[in-house]
Amino acid sequence: MRQTTQLSQLFGAETVAQLAATRILVVGAGGIGCELLKNLGGSGFGDITALDLDTIDLSNLNRQFLFQRTHLSQPKSTTAAAAISRFNPGIAAAGILGNVKDRRFTVDWFAGFGLVFNALDNLDARRHVNTMCLAAHVPLVESGTAGHLGQVTVIDGGLTECFECRPKAAERRTFPVCTIRSTPSAPVHCVVWAKDYLFAQLFGAAAPLPQAEGERVEDEAVAEELREEERALAELAAAVGGADFARRVFVKVFDRDVRRLLAADHMWVQRRAPEPLDYDKLLEQWEARADGVPLDPAKLSDHEPMAVELAFALFCHATRVLAQRHVASEGDGSPLVFDKDDAACLWFVAATASLRSYVFGIAQRSVFDVKAIAGNIIPAVATTNAIAAGLMVVQGISLLQQKLRGLSVGERCCTAYLAYNAKRPRSILREGLAPPNVRCAVCRRRYLTLRVEDFGRATLDGVLRFVGGMVELGEDLAVVEGARILCDPDYEDNLGASLESLGVGEGAMLTVVSEDEAVVPVVLSLASAREGSEGMVLEGVESVPVFEPLPVEPQEPQEEEEENDDVGVEVVEDEVERRRLTRDALAVLPAESASKKRAVDVVTID
Numbered sequence: 086m087r088q089t090t091q092l093s094q095l096f097g098a099e100t101v102a103q104l105a106a107t108r109i110l111v112v113g114a115g116g117i118g119c120e121l122l123k124n125l126g127g128s129g130f131g132d133i134t135a136l137d138l139d140t141i142d143l144s145n146l147n148r149q150f151l152f153q154r155t156h157l158s159q160p161k162s163t164t165a166a167a168a169i170s171r172f173n174p175g176i177a178a179a180g181i182l183g184n185v186k187d188r189r190f191t192v193d194w195f196a197g198f199g200l201v202f203n204a205l206d207n208l209d210a211r212r213h214v215n216t217m218c219l220a221a222h223v224p225l226v227e228s229g230t231a232g233h234l235g236q237v238t239v240i241d242g243g244l245t246e247c248f249e250c251r252p253k254a255a256e257r258r259t260f261p262v263c264t265i266r267s268t269p270s271a272p273v274h275c276v277v278w279a280k281d282y283l284f285a286q287l288f289g290a291a292a293p294l295p296q297a298e299g300e301r302v303e304d305e306a307v308a309e310e311l312r313e314e315e316r317a318l319a320e321l322a323a324a325v326g327g328a329d330f331a332r333r334v335f336v337k338v339f340d341r342d343v344r345r346l347l348a349a350d351h352m353w354v355q356r357r358a359p360e361p362l363d364y365d366k367l368l369e370q371w372e373a374r375a376d377g378v379p380l381d382p383a384k385l386s387d388h389e390p391m392a393v394e395l396a397f398a399l400f401c402h403a404t405r406v407l408a409q410r411h412v413a414s415e416g417d418g419s420p421l422v423f424d425k426d427d428a429a430c431l432w433f434v435a436a437t438a439s440l441r442s443y444v445f446g447i448a449q450r451s452v453f454d455v456k457a458i459a460g461n462i463i464p465a466v467a468t469t470n471a472i473a474a475g476l477m478v479v480q481g482i483s484l485l486q487q488k489l490r491g492l493s494v495g496e497r498c499c500t501a502y503l504a505y506n507a508k509r510p511r512s513i514l515r516e517g518l519a520p521p522n523v524r525c526a527v528c529r530r531r532y533l534t535l536r537v538e539d540f541g542r543a544t545l546d547g548v549l550r551f552v553g554g555m556v557e558l559g560e561d562l563a564v565v566e567g568a569r570i571l572c573d574p575d576y577e578d579n580l581g582a583s584l585e586s587l588g589v590g591e592g593a594m595l596t597v598v599s600e601d602e603a604v605v606p607v608v609l610s611l612a613s614a615r616e617g618s619e620g621m622v623l624e625g626v627e628s629v630p631v632f633e634p635l636p637v638e639p640q641e642p643q644e645e646e647e648e649n650d651d652v653g654v655e656v657v658e659d660e661v662e663r664r665r666l667t668r669d670a671l672a673v674l675p676a677e678s679a680s681k682k683r684a685v686d687v688v689t690i691d
């Protein structure tokens with residue numbers, strides 16, 4: 086009661102009633118999700134459903150504070166829902182264990198919510214929820230964090246950009262082969278070489294290094310040299326487990342191969358030349374340091390870079406351990422697979438990357454850093470999640486208030502970026518919401534619901550005629566369901582078939598595309614008929630926004646990686662790499678061109 090009074094003073098009685106009555110869906114009950122659910126439960130929202138596919142793991146407990154040790158192995162969704170119900174018994178909170186991509190979570194199911202919050206950690210699920218919310222005409226509050234950076238935005242189909250309106254950077258990063266094999270210049274190059282090349286060649290299923298798209302080694306002599314180097318390593322790998330294996334590998338990759346590289350003088354005119362490492366000298370150095378005490382890797386500091394003789398000793402140790410394991414595993418023919426949580430794998434990659442860094446004069450990284458780079462992990466920061474979750478609730482309340490008052494979506498809502506740098510440790514950058522991108526392949530569609538009484542009787546042709554009589558579909562149609570083409574102008578065999586015989590039922594989404602670009606594709610979400618209704622019913626015809634025909638002149642795609650230096654974020658040298666990683670992970674930071682800057686306000690948090 087007291088809480089309701091306080092909320093009414095803050096937001097007004099009308100908004101408070103709206104918050105209590107709106108059904109909320111939270112997808113993901115992890116780092117952001119736990120914070121968000123706790124906030125929602127205490128901000129006047131009265132009906133909350135949490136959906137998550139996972140169970141609680143020990144590693145979640147440090148930041149997903151709705152969970153305790155006693156909850157290990159229990160579903161995150163139901164545990165989180167129970168926790169917020171305990172905080173605020175006045176709310177209805179439910180948890181569902183499941184993958185949001187499951188067929189059972191249909192467009193109809195999404196349409197039962199008034200507002201959806203995404204607290205997910207992967208692009209695939211975020212894309213899916215974006216599409217479902219567009220199809221169900223439900224607004225979505227989107228979020229993503231990576232380390233100290235984060236983003237929260239609002240997606241309201243047809244009125245704002247959707248999750249797909251801006252191109253996303255690929256999730257997997259690639260590097261030119263020459264950089265990795267011959268001219269590394271950053272710690273990440275050494276880690277990729279250690280993990281994807283040396284580890285894979287010696288113990289794993291040797292495969293070519295992941296290459297940058299369209300890349301090939303131009304200089305045939307260099308390519309031949311690299312192939313030769315690989316052949317020699319493969320021969321050596323065949324002797325895995327033999328006496329002296331670690332020494333032979335060391336001498337080949339850190340001494341002989343480096344000397345050969347050095348011989349190509351032209352490569353080192355502009356770059357620092359590499360320096361080979363001497364096995365015997367390092368052994369002597371290590372023995373002097375160890376003073377008869379054998380290496381115990383478990384006692385090494387995870388957070389400090391390794392001295393060269395320590396990296397040497399760890400390399401020899403890890404190589405022996407992995408070689409023995411590989412020999413044992415060859416019985417069943419299975420190569421070793423790098424696992425960042427396996428100590429020997431991590432030691433090998435950390436020691437190898439460290440030695441290679443010494444060879445090429447690159448800054449050393451600790452085992453902890455190597456683990457993050459090798460596992461492509463950016464550590465989760467609880468406070469970043471907490472700030473993002475707070476902003477999500479503010480956006481959610483603003484959105485409902487706007488709708489209540491008939492205001493446009495951009496009047497209160499915005500995109501908020503959490504930025505971080507040495508000069509301004511915590512800043513929130515505010516950016517106005519942009520309208521949909523007319524070329525977006527996802528929101529430039531009309532999302533309609535087709536209710537069907539009998540899927541066994543309705544034919545594909547019947548659907549096209551029925552829908553075509555109510556909305557413009559254009560000429561020369563193709564119908565696509567997921568990755569299947571059900572028909573197109575040259576393939577009409579299925580037109581007379583029933584939906585049921587085509588395996589198309591409730592929950593399926595049919596995309597009807599015309600060859601005429603001016604006609605916006607129509608997506609039909611199939612649902613069962615409402616009680617008492619017959620035949621087919623098309624819903625949503627009135628409410629969908631109608632897009633203009635596409636501009637005739639195709640625009641050049643905008644530069645993806647440009648720094649947007651107008652937002653007051655100063656990037657210190659060492660942060661460039663992290664920002665790039667973060668940008669990939671968030672995949673939603675803006676890619677602005679100089680000619681298209683948006684107004685951004687900066688708010689600094691003390």
Ligand SMILES: Nc1ncnc2c1ncn2[C@@H]1O[C@H](COP(=O)(O)OP(=O)(O)OP(=O)(O)O)[C@@H](O)[C@H]1O
Pocket residue numbers: 112113114115116117118136137138139144145161183184185186204205206207210465
């Ligand atoms: N397709 C999906 N359907 C439902 N929930 C999902 C789906 N994909 C991811 N999730 C959930 O989203 C949450 C994301 O939270 P978070 O980023 O904190 O990840 P985490 O797995 O809990 O932590 P970490 O990855 O750091 O171990 C997770 O709980 C995860 O189970």
Ligand SMILES: [Zn+2]
Pocket residue numbers: 246247248249250251521522525526527528529
């Ligand atoms: Zn879009």
